[in-house]
Amino acid sequence: MPLKLSDRIPDIVIGRLPLYLRALTRLQQKDRDITSSHELGRRLGISSAQIRKDLSHFGGFGKQGTGYQIEFLVDKLRQVLQITQQWQVAVVGAGNLGSAISNYAGFTERGFHISWLFDADPTKVGKQIGDFKVLPLDDMEQMVKDNNCQIAMLAVPAEYAQEVANKLVEAGVRAILNYAPININVPEHVMVQYIDPVVHMQHMTYYLRDE
Amino acid sequence: MPLKLSDRIPDIVIGRLPLYLRALTRLQQKDRDITSSHELGRRLGISSAQIRKDLSHFGGFGKQGTGYQIEFLVDKLRQVLQITQQWQVAVVGAGNLGSAISNYAGFTERGFHISWLFDADPTKVGKQIGDFKVLPLDDMEQMVKDNNCQIAMLAVPAEYAQEVANKLVEAGVRAILNYAPININVPEHVMVQYIDPVVHMQHMTYYLRDE
DNA sequence: AACTGTGAAGTTTTTCACAGCC
């Protein structure tokens, strides 16, 4: 069965696929072979109908009466998300955050290999941080281009984020995970996702009313 | 003008308020006094109509013909989000991630004070990590209860996340920011938000097709 | 002239509910 991707699929659906994949991988670790939209839904706090509908965008992955074969579905989701091979990733910013990111073990097994750690600060360049030797930001463009690296993580102070993002785009990066607490502007063809823990915290405090 | 909160406001709206606040604070740093829904929208990649509608849920914060007074709006958003005072936060997990989180400077100025860092591992307990001395997880419940701490960040391995979450809830925590790459189940009255960089990365790789 | 606040219209997303299959 070929992957069906012809019609444009809503971004909100794409955003849920990694969650499905994550839950499925966990079931796999427990040596489970088969699951259902109901079980997945219960675990994820999502309705079973939604899960079925989301998955149906890509073709029929399940069996009526039975459910979904986990290994098969994991495979399909990896294909859809294009994480069958590893992506090279450049990290910019070798402060506390950049260091923690670079040496976070969780990326490798889920499709990403941190390849370089850059910083503009000459006092940081050359230092060994975990597995990485900090490279000068000036080498970034060359490195990214030569290796056709398409993804970067941005862990610089907010005031430099736009400037560094521009350089990344210039170098050919098409996807940026921005840890700096600021919105950045990029061309149409470049994707940006944001991680700002404070945003999540402030979202939650809204509900911390006593009544 | 009193804060209007009577009708239930969509969660998706609440989720955008921290982004507005973040953008406004940046404008403030540039000594700007007044802005408009159009300017904010441009910066955030959100339509001006949406911003106006979102803000209107809480009362009229703007002036027709003029726009929004930044300081006033910042104040109002802080009230709505309940970050006029600082919240005490407990961090569980003193590994790489927990250490980086605990010592991240960005929380303080935006409403949160990391108060404690806990870990279950006896070899870590007692160690000094940045500003924190690692406390035994067994002390957590007492500490959280005594100080009426309502918010925790979870930075433990996935296989312990549920167990620790249960303890946090037991201790009275009502909001959890979960960095572990796994969904956790909590009672109705407890809020959970997730941070998993890989989910964002996998979301982006979907679009990295050559077409 | 510029901008907000907001009903109404339009679009997207979710849920329902059931035919079809194992």
Place this chain on the structure above:
DNA sequence: GGCTGTGAAAAACTTCACAGTT
């Protein structure tokens, strides 16, 4: 009996467009 896949219905969300204000 249990489950998927899916049109149709319902709900949620966003945009439009303009009256009203400065």
